[in-house]
Amino acid sequence: MKKICVTHIFSSKRVSSFSTIRKFEVKQLMKIISGHASSLGVTNLSELLLSFSSTMICRIAFGRRYEDEGTERSRFHGLLNEIQAMASTFFISDYIPFTGWIDKLKGLHARLEQSCKELDRFYQEVIDEHMGSNRQQTQEQDMVDVLFQLKNDPSIAIDLTYDHIKGVIMDILVAGTDTTAAVSVWAMTALMKNPRVMKKVQEEIRHVGRAKDFLDEDDIQKLTYLKAVMKETLRLHLPAPLLVPRESNEECIIDGYRIPAKTIVYVNVWAIQRDPEIWKNPEEFYPERFLDSSIDFHGQDFELIPFGAGRRFCPGVPMAIVTLELVLANLLHSFDWELPQGMVKEDIDVEVFPGITQHKKNHLCLCASPRSHT
Helix, strand or coil: CHHHHHHHHCCHHHHHHCHHHHHHHHHHHHHHHHHHHHCCCEEEHHHHHHHHHHHHHHHHHHCCCHHHCCHHHHHHHHHHHHHHHHHCCCCHHHCCHHHHHHHHHCCHHHHHHHHHHHHHHHHHHHHHHHHCCCCCCCCCCCHHHHHHHHHCCCCCCCCCCHHHHHHHHHHHHHHHHHHHHHHHHHHHHHHHHCHHHHHHHHHHHHHHHCCCCCCCHHHHCCCHHHHHHHHHHHHHCCCCCCCCCEECCCCEEECCEEECCCCEECCCHHHHCCCCCCCCCCCCCCHHHHCCCCCCCCCCCCCCCCCCCHHHCCCCHHHHHHHHHHHHHHHHHHEEEECCCCCCHHHCCCCEECCCCCEECCCCEEEEEECCCC
């Protein structure tokens, strides 16, 4: 399944095919912020970027914008919130297997079972929609369409089932929505706290964009400093500070300690990426450290592994990075950003909300004003 996702779902060709969707959704985001700016209102970027992220993932994965569909939107967001809540809930039986009865007494098993049933119904409806005779052939091909093609392809090594398809779209939905929104908010938070970096990256973006109203994905390839800003954001504010838990395959010795087989392993990437033995001034937001460096986040440089490494490396990185860069570039190209009246940059906190994904605890609320094209 991992190979199928890497080869067919997140290949460079497939990621490029969704560029029209990304462009449309980022433009919609810019319109909303323009409305706030024209009314001199405050923009809650935390809420707005989460909404943008979930809408875009749904367009790419399911071919639908739940934002436009009233009660369907409420149902979808309710399911998404429940997935995230259950994923971060502590089950004692994960660590002491024979204590599962405690989780049952706490009602966690019943809640999890109910959540799974609701999710299964939702995914089945998505599948039924794609199988329906009323589906227009001219519609953009989404990820479920791709999985259907693979299901009917005799050359694929495994026999794909509908349960496989449900599993893949759940992973895409959960992993893609939460993390993209969190990193976008952290990037803007870091820039607001570091005016020098904000000025420098905006100058680069606006030099490349000049009088254009919108920066395309081709433009972003020229933004060297923006890419350094993104790396520095992922170093200091990675989406999952402990990565996804691993399990040792066999017994091994590490630094004299015997680690039994089937031990749960947590990789503390937060500590690695702030280690003073690896990074100079690790607590400082300093994108310049990457300008003359070959260090990248694709799993080959173990001092920077926000997406993991090896066989467990996140397959969705190509999609995530192109989206993050497109959003951030246009937020900085189209608007000048200020703190609400009475606030200074020292008032911006970097507290983290508990959970698997590292969200900013308090919402980032800023005032946007359209940039002058003169």
